[in-house]
Amino acid sequence: MRFPSEIVVDRFLPTARAMLARELSDRGLTQQEIADHLGVTQAAVSKYVGGDVTLETRFSEEPRLRSAVERIATGFAEGSMDAYEALGELLGVIRAFEDRGPICEIHEEQVPALAGLGCDLCVRGYDESVADERAVLSAVRKATRLLADESAMAEYVPNVGTNVGMALPHPGDELDVAAVPGRVHAMRGRIDVPANPEFGGSQHVARTILAANSVDSSVRAGLNLTTDDGLLAAARDRGIDPLAFDAGYDDRRERLESAFRERGAVPPVIYHEGAFGIEPITYVFGTDAVEATRFAIELASDAGDGS
Incomplete structure (x- = not known):
């Protein structure tokens, strides 16, 4: 555990002081005068000016800090x-x-x-809603690890890639759904997860989850796989009647919501057969990302066994 204030002390302050010491030196101030302004010893200023202090480039190259240092140096040098x-x-x-x-x-x-939290803890202080965000991100990370560990799942990853998504409680839009930016892809028989999940990391999977959640708030997660007869048969063998829907993207969320309400529930498996320029896709839902992913893996195992 580390506090942001430690980063300020350990990295920001030495960088800002070194930048300021060099600016003041360039303006003709003596090392002792610089030390008096900075509240440090003359020996410390000697190190700053001599380049013996390593600058944190993420600070030193930021225009806002460079501008502030120049203003302060000018003000100190001019006495203003x-x-x-x-x-x-x-x-x-x-x-x-x-x-x-x-x-x-x-x-x-x-x-x-x-x-991946888009954390603004320093700005707004502790917020209990952050706990929900952490839980969702943790679940999606665990789910993607489950996928990556199951090499047999690679054959069910669509050409466009797979994504695992999970929504916050009471989600409003895609920014309330965490998923993997860039999607998960199959490469040489294995599954590659390119990044940690982020909120707003998906559109199509997120919208599909939002449609399901709007009808059944317990459904907060899902993932997309390629539409495969074996997967659908495995679902039916488990007593699930997969819902077929139109592949078009226009008004998909609204159309899915209507289909779910007409069905009277959100089925754990829905699918489409594709269209021109649209790959056939199956979605598997769950209450959380881990549950949905484990269920998808079970279906794939059943399909592979031919049971």
Whole structure:
């Protein structure tokens, strides 16, 4: 566990001080004068000016910090800015960097549990809704690992790729559904997961999940596979009547909602046979991403056994 403030102390502050020390040195201030402005020793300034301090490039190359450093250096050199105003300048930069900026980026690297959350913990403080986001992302990550571990599933991955999606409770749109950006693809008999899941990482799978959830709120997850007679037969052997629907994308969410309501329930398996330029696709639903994926793997196993 690591706090964003540690990143500020360990990486931002040395970078900002070194940049400022070099700017002040270029403006003719002595190392002792620079030390007085920065609140550090003359020996520390010597290291800053001499290049002995490694800059964090994600900070030093940011225009906002570069601009703030130039303003502060000019103000100190001309006597038109004091330490209070300089702190205000740098605190503004820190707040910006914590709001989906480079501090946030480094924080996610050092605390993997934050990855993919679009975390704004530093900005809004602790929010219980973040727990829902974490749970959804964790479920999708686990589901994609299950897929990747089942090499037999590669033959059921469509040419367009597979995606596993899961919605937050009471979702509104695709941004409330987590999925894998770029989709999951089959490569040389194995499944490749190109990235960690993110909210808004899918459109078609997300819209299909949203259609199901609008009729049955317990259905919050699903994945797409290629339409295969063996998979559909395996579903029927389990007493499931897969729902066939039109392949067209226009108004698909609305058409699916209508079909589910007409059926009186959301079936665990729905499919279409494709159309011009549209590959045949089957969707498998579940209450969460892991359940949906495990069910899909079971269907594939049944289909492979011919049972």
